[in-house]
Amino acid sequence: MHTIGLVLHPQRDSAEAVEAMLSWAAANGKEILGIGAEIKRLNCAATSVTSQELGRRSDLIVSLGGDGTMLRAMRLADGNRAPVLGVNLGKLGFLAEVDVPGLPEALSAIDRKEFTVEPRMAIDATVGTSELTAFNDVAAVRVPGEGSAVVEVRVAGQLFVSYAADAVIVATPTGSTAYSFSAGGPIMSPSVEALLVTPAAPHSAYNRGVVLSVADPVALELLPSSGRLAIEVDGRVSCYADPGQTIELRSRPGGASVVRLGRTTFYQRARRKLRITDSAEIPLSMIGSVWDD
Numbered sequence: 001m002h003t004i005g006l007v008l009h010p011q012r013d014s015a016e017a018v019e020a021m022l023s024w025a026a027a028n029g030k031e032i033l034g035i036g037a038e039i040k041r042l043n044c045a046a047t048s049v050t051s052q053e054l055g056r057r058s059d060l061i062v063s064l065g066g067d068g069t070m071l072r073a074m075r076l077a078d079g080n081r082a083p084v085l086g087v088n089l090g091k092l093g094f095l096a097e098v099d100v101p102g103l104p105e106a107l108s109a110i111d112r113k114e115f116t117v118e119p120r121m122a123i124d125a126t127v128g129t130s131e132l133t134a135f136n137d138v139a140a141v142r143v144p145g146e147g148s149a150v151v152e153v154r155v156a157g158q159l160f161v162s163y164a165a166d167a168v169i170v171a172t173p174t175g176s177t178a179y180s181f182s183a184g185g186p187i188m189s190p191s192v193e194a195l196l197v198t199p200a201a202p203h204s205a206y207n208r209g210v211v212l213s214v215a216d217p218v219a220l221e222l223l224p225s226s227g228r229l230a231i232e233v234d235g236r237v238s239c240y241a242d243p244g245q246t247i248e249l250r251s252r253p254g255g256a257s258v259v260r261l262g263r264t265t266f267y268q269r270a271r272r273k274l275r276i277t278d279s280a281e282i283p284l285s286m287i288g289s290v291w292d293d
Contacts, residue, residue: 001060002059006061007035007069015042020100021103022046035048036049058080061084065090067093069089070095078255085106094270097260115260120255122251125248127248134172135174135234150162157217161197162223163202168197175196183199187270189266195251220246220247222245231247
């Protein structure tokens with residue numbers, strides 16, 4: 001590892017983490033790259049590059065922020081060789097691996113090659129002339145005052161299920177703990193290769209989500225009774241779709257990779273950070289013994 005790319009949250013105070021990275025890099029003979037506008041804000045001594053250069057030149061990309069910053073770093077890493085290390089400056093930080101105090105030791109462990117990488121699936125979406133990529137989810141969301149999301153879900157060219165809902169969310173396993181989870185969808189391990197379709201506040205008789213194979217192309221067709229919908233990619237509105245339009249979706253396993261240092265498992269992180277609770281009918285002593293085994 002010779003070159004480390006730095007991706008910063010646009011607002012949160014990351015000065016302590018940046019200083020820790022620069023100090024470690026100086027002591028270990030590494031180059032730090034930063035996106036020009038981001039490092040200028042901090043008067044940071046990293047080498048200024050474009051976002052495209054950062055993705056292409058980095059051996060490791062470090063995300064300093066929350067899950068939104070981590071997803072942006074993953075998009076920069078998409079199609080390049082660098083894995084992404086998430087450093088939590090936020091509240092939840094589900095995708096992050098370390099907090100700021102543990103950053104120097106994490107960098108040293110990575111430099112010693114004492115880490116693993118966890119592939120993360122991407123979704124490539126086509127909406128009219130727009131080509132979009134998500135690592136969490138693509139959601140067709142009702143616009144207030146313009147009617148519900150009335151959508152057919154087609155799999156491999158065949159109608160599978162229709163929903164009338166506030167939104168229809170197509171999530172990767174990574175995104176199963178985000179919007180889909182808040183809409184009642186299940187949690188999926190990132191090692192699973194599947195797409196999850198979840199309706200939010202469905203008005204239809206069939207109100208369950210479905211799990212689909214990554215081998216099958218998926219399309220969301222907006223029916224004539226649908227309102228105009230906002231198309232959100234990883235939580236941000238990217239474009240709009242009108243009744244009659246079709247959103248083509250293709251899963252792409254291994255679009256990016258995240259660094260894991262072996263300190264916790266996905267299931268431990270999910271239980272702790274999502275505050276998963278247990279049935280009141282199960283004694284706490286029994287739950288503790290099960291998780292300790």
